[in-house]
Amino acid sequence: MLELIARFIVIGALAFGGGQAALPLVERLAVADTGWLTPAQFATGVGLSYATPGPVLILAAFIGYHVAAVPGAVAATAAVFTIPVVLAGFTAQLVAKLKDARWFQAFGRFAAAAAVGLLGVTLLALARPVIDIHPVLLLGSVAVLAAELRGVHPIILIGAATLLGAVIGFYIF
Amino acid sequence: MTVAAAVLALPDAPWVRGALTGLQVAVVGLLAAALWHLARSEAGSSLLLIVVLTAFAAGLFVNAALVVAAAGAIGVAVDRVKRDA
Numbered sequence: 217m218l219e220l221i222a223r224f225i226v227i228g229a230l231a232f233g234g235g236q237a238a239l240p241l242v243e244r245l246a247v248a249d250t251g252w253l254t255p256a257q258f259a260t261g262v263g264l265s266y267a268t269p270g271p272v273l274i275l276a277a278f279i280g281y282h283v284a285a286v287p288g289a290v291a292a293t294a295a296v297f298t299i300p301v302v303l304a305g306f307t308a309q310l311v312a313k314l315k316d317a318r319w320f321q322a323f324g325r326f327a328a329a330a331a332v333g334l335l336g337v338t339l340l341a342l343a344r345p346v347i348d349i350h351p352v353l354l355l356g357s358v359a360v361l362a363a364e365l366r367g368v369h370p371i372i373l374i375g376a377a378t379l380l381g382a383v384i385g386f387y388i389f
Numbered sequence: 390m391t392v393a394a395a396v397l398a399l400p401d402a403p404w405v406r407g408a409l410t411g412l413q414v415a416v417v418g419l420l421a422a423a424l425w426h427l428a429r430s431e432a433g434s435s436l437l438l439i440v441v442l443t444a445f446a447a448g449l450f451v452n453a454a455l456v457v458a459a460a461g462a463i464g465v466a467v468d469r470v471k472r473d474a
Contacts, residue, residue, distance in 0.1 A: 230457045239420070244453040256413060263412040266419060318472070319465045326464025327457045329437040332427045333444030334453050339420045346413050353414050360418025361425075370419050377415035378408045385407015 217291060219250075220283050224276055224295035230327070238273060240334030243341060246279045253282055255345045262342075263378075266370045273297070436467070 227241045239262065246253045253261065261278035273296050280292025314320045346353050360373050432438045440460055447456045 226454055230454055239423075240448065241453045241457065249452070256409065259413040259416045260409055262420070263416045266416070318468060322464040322468035323461035324464075325431075325437065326440055326467070327461035328427075328431045329440040330444035330457050330460030332424065332431050333441040333446075334448040334456060335420065335424045335427065336441075336445040337448035337453075339417065339424060342413070342420060343417050346410075346417055349410055353410070354417070356411075356414040357418035357421065360415050361421045364419060364422035365425065373419065374412060374415045377411040377418075379411070381411020381414070382404045382408035385402075385410070386404040388403075388407075 217284055217288065220280060220288060221291050221295040223250075224280075224292045225298055227276075228273075228296045228298055238331065239275075240331060240338040242273070242275055242279070243338045244334075247341065252279060255341055257282070259342045259345070263374050266374055440464075 223245050227238055227245065230238070230241060243258055247255055247258050258279075261275050262272070264278060265272045265275040274293065276292040276296040277289040280288035280290070282288070284291070343354065343357070346357065356377065360377060363373055364370060428441060432441045440463075444456050444460055
């Protein structure tokens with residue numbers, strides 16, 4: 217439990233660029249480093265995070281629940297939002313100063329760019345189990361990508377893909 | 390939390406496996422879209438594009454938190470060099 221809390225505090229502190237940019241850190245933590253979740257379970261968690269209200273980092277609750285049931289979910293969620301909330305709420309003046317500080321802006325720009333590169337690693341890690349099931353499924357991912365870029369809401373895409381998967385699973389497997 | 394509990398309680402049925410596979414397929418597509426959007430907003434210069442590509446390569450071997458922290462530190466150093474130049 218302490219490891220869960222400590223790791224999610226670190227993720228919250230390094231979540232430059234927003235929740236999606238922090239996904240690689242979460243994936244490293246939950247899948248590659250600790251094996252708490254399989255890549256498929258992590259992908260499920262990400263999908264549900266997209267589909268539920270609130271920030272994507274609510275994924276912490278999903279992972280925490282897998283690790284230590286309700287206490288784990290509460291602890292992980294609190295931990296991941298601790299530093300951002302403390303920074304935003306209780307040290308507003310410091311944050312205002314930091315935001316204007318040239319070094320902090322430079323740190324944030326480069327850290328956010330690195331997070332984008334790491335998102336590519338996460339994308340590979342999550343695509344691998346899909347390819348293992350059948351490479352042709354990636355065509356579905358490409359279709360989702362194209363639809364999202366054309367403005368279709370992620371919740372609709374997740375709902376449609378899940379429903380289609382359920383129907384195909386029911387009739388084919 | 391409720392959703393996580395519900396997912397864990399799902400039966401091991403063909404339609405459930407299909408639904409979860411569909412979810413995975415969608416997530417891969419959505420992450421690719423997120424990558425596209427973020428790359429356009431965060432890699433606004435050739436230097437930051439190099440950071441993106443280097444972080445991608447480093448992320449295959451090095452802890453992700455270290456990559457983010459190291460990139461931030463390099464950003465501070467680069468900014469200081471630019472300011473002093």
